[in-house]
Amino acid sequence: MTTPPRRFTGGTLVIASHNKGKVREIAALLGPYAASFVSAGELGLPEPEETGTTFIANAELKALAAAKAGHVALADDSGMVVPALNGDPGIYSARWAGPEKDFQMAMGKVEDGLKGQTDRSAWFVCALSLAWPDGHVETVEGRCPGTLVWPPRGAHGFGYDPMFKPDGHDITFGEMDPARKHEMSHRADAFRQLVERCFK
Numbered sequence: 370m371t372t373p374p375r376r377f378t379g380g381t382l383v384i385a386s387h388n389k390g391k392v393r394e395i396a397a398l399l400g401p402y403a404a405s406f407v408s409a410g411e412l413g414l415p416e417p418e419e420t421g422t423t424f425i426a427n428a429e430l431k432a433l434a435a436a437k438a439g440h441v442a443l444a445d446d447s448g449m450v451v452p453a454l455n456g457d458p459g460i461y462s463a464r465w466a467g468p469e470k471d472f473q474m475a476m477g478k479v480e481d482g483l484k485g486q487t488d489r490s491a492w493f494v495c496a497l498s499l500a501w502p503d504g505h506v507e508t509v510e511g512r513c514p515g516t517l518v519w520p521p522r523g524a525h526g527f528g529y530d531p532m533f534k535p536d537g538h539d540i541t542f543g544e545m546d547p548a549r550k551h552e553m554s555h556r557a558d559a560f561r562q563l564v565e566r567c568f569k
């Protein structure tokens with residue numbers, strides 16, 4: 370027999386991320402389901418080393434590390450997978466931007482790798498993991514397919530958004546109103562699954 374998923378029954382939820390763009394998006398998506406939340410940065414929690422080899426493993430290790438502080442914690446491990454680059458930057462999406470978090474440079478590296486390639490498809494992945502202080506975790510994974518454009522366009526969103534045009538749309542995530550991105554993003558897809566599992 371499979372055990373049913375564990376539900377979040379209220380109280381403070383820690384958003385276990387040090388990325389302000391992500392925290393902003395997670396807070397917007399989570400609004401109706403958690404009365405109060407605080408980010409790992411606000412709590413002064415350290416940024417764990419992301420030693421996993423999958424988005425799911427890294428989401429789980431970040432959520433479990435934050436939950437040790439005593440509250441249920443939600444972590445997001447995400448990135449952009451480019452088949453023509455053999456799946457890079459993938460789980461290394463943040464690391465491609467270096468310590469300066471220079472995404473102009475990281476997007477330039479992606480574009481350099483695509484020179485001479487005809488396949489400009491990509492997809493974003495978002496693994497979300499909810500962890501309890503006793504070590505229990507619930508994890509889901511969402512996706513959003515699209516195409517890479519050059520030059521980058523738009524100032525909304527964060528990270529690789531200005532070069533990513535979601536399928537079925539003519540504008541990039543960087544040009545898109547945040548509310549619209551939340552209707553179709555990898556993070557929204559993962560959220561729908563997590564809400565179904567743990568917040569209903």
Ligand SMILES: O=P(O)(O)OP(=O)(O)OP(=O)(O)OC[C@H]1O[C@@H](n2cnc3c(O)ncnc32)[C@H](O)[C@@H]1O
Nearest residue numbers: 386387388445446447448449462463527528529530
């Ligand atoms: O680990 P935390 O503290 O949450 O913050 P981080 O920025 O290091 O996050 P990740 O390790 O999950 O790396 C994900 C990177 O993938 C990129 N990324 C993820 N979601 C994105 C989105 O919705 N739009 C654009 N880029 C995104 C972005 O550059 C992120 O820095």
Ligand SMILES: [Mg+2]
Nearest residue numbers: 387388419463
């Ligand atoms: Mg990270």
